[in-house]
Amino acid sequence: xxxxxxxxxxxxxxxxxxxxxxxxxxxxxxxxxxxxxxxxxxxxxxxxxxxxxxxxxxxxxxxxxxxxxxxxxxxxxxxxxxxxxxxxxxxxxxxxxxxxxxxxxxxxxxxxxxxxxxxxxxxxxxxxxxxxxxxxxxxxxxxxxxxxxxxxxxxxxxxxxxxxxxxxxxxxxxxxxxxxxxxxxxxxxxxxxxxxxxxxxxxxxxxxxxxxxxxxxxxxxxxxxxxxxxxxxxxxxxxxxxxxxxxxxxxxxxxxxxxxxxxxxxxxxxxxxxxxxxxxxxxxxxxxxxxxxx
Amino acid sequence: xxxxxxxxxxxxxxxxxxxxxxxxxxxxxxxxxxxxxxxxxxxxxxxxxxxxxxxxxxxxxxxxxxxxxxxxxxxxxxxxxxxxxxxxxxxxxxxxxxxxxxxxxxxxxxxxxxxxxxxxxxxxxxxxxxxxxxxxxxxxxxxxxxxxxxxxxxxxxxxxxxxxxxxxxxxxxxxxxxxxxxxxxxxxxxxxxxxxxxxxxxxxxxxxxxxxxxxxxxxxxxxxxxxxxxxxxxxxxxxxxxxxxxxxxxxxxxxxxxxxxxxxxxxxxxxxxxxxxxxxxxxxxxxxxxxxxxxxxxxxxxxxxxxxxxxxxxxxxxxxxxxxxxxxxxxxxxxxxxxxxxxxxxxxxxxxxxxxxxxxxxxxxxxxxxxxxxxxxxxxxxxxxxxxxxxxxxxxxxxxxxxxxxxxxxxxxxxxxxxxxxxxxxxxxxxxxxxxxxxxxxxxxxxxxxxxx
Numbered sequence: 113x114x115x116x117x118x119x120x121x122x123x124x125x126x127x128x129x130x131x132x133x134x135x136x137x138x139x140x141x142x143x144x145x146x147x148x149x150x151x152x153x154x155x156x157x158x159x160x161x162x163x164x165x166x167x168x169x170x171x172x173x174x175x176x177x178x179x180x181x182x183x184x185x186x187x188x189x190x191x192x193x194x195x196x197x198x199x200x201x202x203x204x205x206x207x208x209x210x211x212x213x214x215x216x217x218x219x220x221x222x223x224x225x226x227x228x229x230x231x232x233x234x235x236x237x238x239x240x241x242x243x244x245x246x247x248x249x250x251x252x253x254x255x256x257x258x259x260x261x262x263x264x265x266x267x268x269x270x271x272x273x274x275x276x277x278x279x280x281x282x283x284x285x286x287x288x289x290x291x292x293x294x295x296x297x298x299x300x301x302x303x304x305x306x307x308x309x310x311x312x313x314x315x316x317x318x319x320x321x322x323x324x325x326x327x328x329x330x331x332x333x334x335x336x337x338x339x340x341x342x343x344x345x346x347x348x349x350x351x352x353x354x355x356x357x358x359x360x361x362x363x364x365x366x367x368x369x370x371x372x373x374x375x376x377x378x379x380x381x382x383x384x385x386x387x388x389x390x391x392x393x394x395x396x397x398x399x400x401x402x403x404x405x406x
Numbered sequence: 407x408x409x410x411x412x413x414x415x416x417x418x419x420x421x422x423x424x425x426x427x428x429x430x431x432x433x434x435x436x437x438x439x440x441x442x443x444x445x446x447x448x449x450x451x452x453x454x455x456x457x458x459x460x461x462x463x464x465x466x467x468x469x470x471x472x473x474x475x476x477x478x479x480x481x482x483x484x485x486x487x488x489x490x491x492x493x494x495x496x497x498x499x500x501x502x503x504x505x506x507x508x509x510x511x512x513x514x515x516x517x518x519x520x521x522x523x524x525x526x527x528x529x530x531x532x533x534x535x536x537x538x539x540x541x542x543x544x545x546x547x548x549x550x551x552x553x554x555x556x557x558x559x560x561x562x563x564x565x566x567x568x569x570x571x572x573x574x575x576x577x578x579x580x581x582x583x584x585x586x587x588x589x590x591x592x593x594x595x596x597x598x599x600x601x602x603x604x605x606x607x608x609x610x611x612x613x614x615x616x617x618x619x620x621x622x623x624x625x626x627x628x629x630x631x632x633x634x635x636x637x638x639x640x641x642x643x644x645x646x647x648x649x650x651x652x653x654x655x656x657x658x659x660x661x662x663x664x665x666x667x668x669x670x671x672x673x674x675x676x677x678x679x680x681x682x683x684x685x686x687x688x689x690x691x692x693x694x695x696x697x698x699x700x701x702x703x704x705x706x707x708x709x710x711x712x713x714x715x716x717x718x719x720x721x722x723x724x725x726x727x728x729x730x731x732x733x734x735x736x737x738x739x740x741x742x743x744x745x746x747x748x749x750x751x752x753x754x755x756x757x758x759x760x761x762x763x764x765x766x767x768x769x770x771x772x773x774x775x776x777x778x779x780x781x782x783x784x785x786x787x788x789x790x791x792x793x794x795x796x797x798x799x800x801x802x803x804x805x806x807x808x809x810x811x812x813x814x815x816x817x818x819x820x821x822x823x824x825x826x827x828x829x830x831x832x833x834x835x836x837x838x839x840x841x842x843x844x845x846x847x848x849x850x851x852x853x854x855x856x857x858x859x
Contacts, residue, residue: 259679260680261683264837352833353682353833353839354829354834355826355830366826370823371826371857
């Protein structure tokens, strides 16, 4: 009797504090997720009132779909380059802007600003830069390489996407690295200097291990964001020229809504979810292991 | 102290719960007011019909999926009621961003289907079991040739062609006059090239090719399909042949002819240096202000061209030539297609309501006020040859002229995957990233993918 009452009162307290959040979480995350999972086993086209259960047929179609594999490969390439370059740039900026340079608060704010611009607006701004401004300079200084737009050649359009992503995320990651740098105890650095460590040795053996938590967070954030990118992709290249820059989110969207194969698109989204989950968890697990206390 | 804390936490939780609820309740209330509005409207209309006639007053609903003409349609409904006091037509709009098929599916599911619904032609067949047969109607004989073919299901005519749109080479008469080119005389690829040359001699550019995949895939390339023959059945046979692999696209004369013209267009393209960086958004300015003579696009571009054309309203269409033989079908006919169709429900609405719906359709085609509403107020190109009213837009007028002379070919509209895939293949070809063989391979890959049904 007492136990029951105990459970009831515990439940009441839980509902009181976490009830609204639990309800919201279930209605906007868990239930749609399960329903989405169910739809991957149907041949629903996205609009019609009736559909049939087709079992694992959608998943089988996906692995036979060369364009899906290609788009996934392109996304991996995009993620690798973007994550590496973004973090390298952010780390370098953070190192410079914590070393006591003049006007460092101004520069910190400046580099952070791109992150405040929404993806679609940013995509259009850069489209204008690539299509009009760079080509204008190319024509006026006579450099043929710059005369045609980056966005009209498949190879360059990919790098245009990487450039914009790096530009967008570096500032944000820089802020995280700066907090990491500021948290390194001065005495440790001083001790290292006295022991004769300088330059790269000091960065490699003291700074990097001590700001490992910042790496964990930054790499996780960039990984997850670049895997899911859609807005910049849409506004900047729209997947073009001729579908060569269709990253996976756009591919899934087009499958589900443009080609009206909702079941297949949803199944692709599930596969994407599994891939991103595995990669992010592995990354967090591995870099957590490398974290050390000062 | 403890009590205070407890009370405070309850308050806080309540606030959170409320704020979560607000998001939903807001929408609900909007929905409610809408529902109330329509309720109120219904009652009004009921009253008015009761006043108009005590016997046999019929009330029908019309689902409109062209949001921009909602007010005009409501005016037409009013005018119709003036002439037919027994019948009240209520125009219900399709929600913004909601597809008409989706909305009609929902309405059927709730046993509340409208008597008349405006659908995209491709979606008509999905409802065929529920629709009434219109093949006995008078307007069938006055419809533009080929415009009804797509709506015949098992000898039953299930839709009324409501709006026509056409696409081909748009010309700016002022530029052509300056270069001494007569658009009406261009009916071969060689003559088109000649015209481009004359225009370029005046320091202007020949033609603009919009590199968007929908323009290249859904409009330009399909010109080759509609140029195959003048009957929809023959075109269908051709497309079925492509899908089954029995017909090879690379052996087709019309397709090759169209691509020869495309090669010529590429040579005189406004954005020749970097064809894929051109943007549809900048094209209307180029043609409107006369920096180029031609543009491959459709009549929907007029509002944008108008902004840059000033007082110049002399624009029109010529067919895209597909050979050097003047008499060839494709050289004289431009593609046009029905882009909105009306269907009459026969499963939920009563006999009287169906008859009233048919009366309304006939009124649009044959009564002066109906024609005026359709052509002048809604600015729609009608699919009927008996309507002589002229639309107030030069591109629409040009298409009307082609319709009247029977010189439109049956514009082919295919799936979204078709324009995506073929559009990408054409972009590759436009940017010189592929040769014609590769283009044909890409096209064949689409046709054998099983997407076409």
